[in-house]
Amino acid sequence: MAAKKKDQERYREIRNAKAGRSYFIGERFEAGIKLTGTEIKSIRGGKGxxxxxxxxxxxxxxxxxxxSHIPEYEFGNRENHNPTRPRVLLLHKKELHRIKHEMEAGGQALIPLRLYFKGGLLKVEVALCKGKNLFDKREDVKKKDQMREAERAISFRQG
Structure with a gap:
């Protein structure tokens, strides 16, 4: 008898889709997040x-x-959470001072990239990012198009 597969819905991560398009992503940090019980249940359901x-x-x-938007838990009661409330992140003091120094030095923002579970605990991957201008975004689109055309040419020759 084959072993049961783990429920993939339960272990899914939530990504920030706009981060790669809108920012140059720099140094990454892993942070904990302070949540209520209904927020964790909602995230385990793959929502957020x-x-x-x-x-x-x-x-x-x-x-x-x-x-960040974490919808109310479907089976919650009147003690359900506010979906867009501010949430405290938990970082080491050295990391926090380093991030604060980088942000004060100029032009960088701290952007969350993804929410994921690590050993039963919810973690947030945050990164120091610089904003992209419109011409930077156009350059990224051109590079993607060129890569797509090159892959098509390679697959056409192989096939």
Whole structure:
């Protein structure tokens, strides 16, 4: 008898689709996130969104995730959470000082790239990013088109 496959829906990660298009992604960090029980249940169900999210370091050196959307848990009661509330991130003090220094040095933002589970705990991958201009985005589209054409030519010769 074959072994049972794990439920893939449960172990899915949530990615920020706009991050690669809108930013040059720099150094990455892994952070914990402070959530309520209904938020975790909703994320385990594969729901959530990071597309417009960003991280700001508030007073007292507390990194906070803003504009992430985790929908209310379907089977929750009146104690359900607010879907767009700010959420505190948990970073090591050295990492936090390094990030703060880089952001103050100029032109960088801390953007969440993905939410994923690691050993039963939810983690957020954040990165120091610089914004792309319109011409940078056009260059990326040109490169993708050239790569696609080259792959087609290679597959045509092989086939």
């Amino acid at each position: 969104q990071l597309n417009d999210a960003f991280v700001r370091i508030d007073k007292g050196d507390i990194p906070t995730l803003y504009h």
